[in-house]
Amino acid sequence: MFYHIKELQYHAKPERPDPVFAKKLQEVLGGQFGEITVAMQYLFQGWNIRGDGKYKDLLLDTGTEELAHVEMLATMIARLLDGAPAGDLEEAAKNPVIGAVLGGMNPQHAIVSGLGAMPADSVGYPWNGRYMIASGNLLADFRANLNAESQGRLQVARLYEQTSDRGVKDMLSWLLARDTMHQNQWMAAIAELEEKEGKVVPSTFPRQLEKRQVSYTLFNLSLGEDSALGRWAKGPTPDGCGTFQYVPHPKPLAPAPHLPPAPPYIFDTPPGVVTGKGPFVPPCH
Numbered sequence: 001m002f003y004h005i006k007e008l009q010y011h012a013k014p015e016r017p018d019p020v021f022a023k024k025l026q027e028v029l030g031g032q033f034g035e036i037t038v039a040m041q042y043l044f045q046g047w048n049i050r051g052d053g054k055y056k057d058l059l060l061d062t063g064t065e066e067l068a069h070v071e072m073l074a075t076m077i078a079r080l081l082d083g084a085p086a087g088d089l090e091e092a093a094k095n096p097v098i099g100a101v102l103g104g105m106n107p108q109h110a111i112v113s114g115l116g117a118m119p120a121d122s123v124g125y126p127w128n129g130r131y132m133i134a135s136g137n138l139l140a141d142f143r144a145n146l147n148a149e150s151q152g153r154l155q156v157a158r159l160y161e162q163t164s165d166r167g168v169k170d171m172l173s174w175l176l177a178r179d180t181m182h183q184n185q186w187m188a189a190i191a192e193l194e195e196k197e198g199k200v201v202p203s204t205f206p207r208q209l210e211k212r213q214v215s216y217t218l219f220n221l222s223l224g225e226d227s228a229l230g231r232w233a234k235g236p237t238p239d240g241c242g243t244f245q246y247v248p249h250p251k252p253l254a255p256a257p258h259l260p261p262a263p264p265y266i267f268d269t270p271p272g273v274v275t276g277k278g279p280f281v282p283p284c285h
Helices: 019-030 035-048 054-081 089-094 096-104 107-111 138-160 166-197 271-275
Strands: 217-219 245-247
Touching (some): 019 035, 019 054, 019 096, 019 107, 019 138, 035 054, 035 138, 054 107, 138 166
16 A cells, blocks of 8 residues: 655755746656656566565565655646746747747646646656556566666756756755665666576576577678677677677578568559559559
8 A cells, every 4th residue: 555745755946936947857757767657667567576575675665766756856847837937928029038938838837737747758748658667577677677767867967967956956966866776776686686597588488499509699780890899799698608709791591581462452552563563454444
């Protein structure tokens, strides 16, 4: 079960209104790597674990904290919109300063959400569940979590540099610190799982069923051979099960595909038109 307390996890109070920055903050609230995404991602990963234990607890702890971050950002966005000019555009056009502010404001903040936050990104695209990953494989999921925290922290850092408001910077500083913790916790959990079950996901698929002759081969499929200089092109593989191979000029291993024509009721372009070799009767004949 969940319950809510009225106090915020950390301060979310700007020095002054800034509707343009409120629009920018929507990205780390409702964007692909925003707080709504990681909250739902961690909670569904935790709920989907078949059994209890430390991993489930970690996921639910962190997912619940991310809900607190959703609340902080929603509060900050609403406060940034307090007193924001929402009058008619004709009057705003007479004042270049107000016009510039209104020009960068998300009009939906005034029209749709009543000067409040929305579950959407910085250009108004609605948040959707396809952003989140909950596969049931903890190693795969924790790697996705590390990526989400990395991308999220990157975006928060960029926003930190785009404001001079000390109140906003204070909240972003908190979020940066928490993202540092979350990146480190997922790295620690990944390392623990890799030690137990290996590095390749899924670890339980029978390796004899894959084409192992190319399991550790890097194909050079671009001009030049700079990719041959990396750790991934020679030496033992990280999973400890093979040696990297580099193929500078890979050859195709299968013939060119030739698909039969689709049935007439599919109404594809007639084969004669596609190939230029066959008869085609125009529909008016």
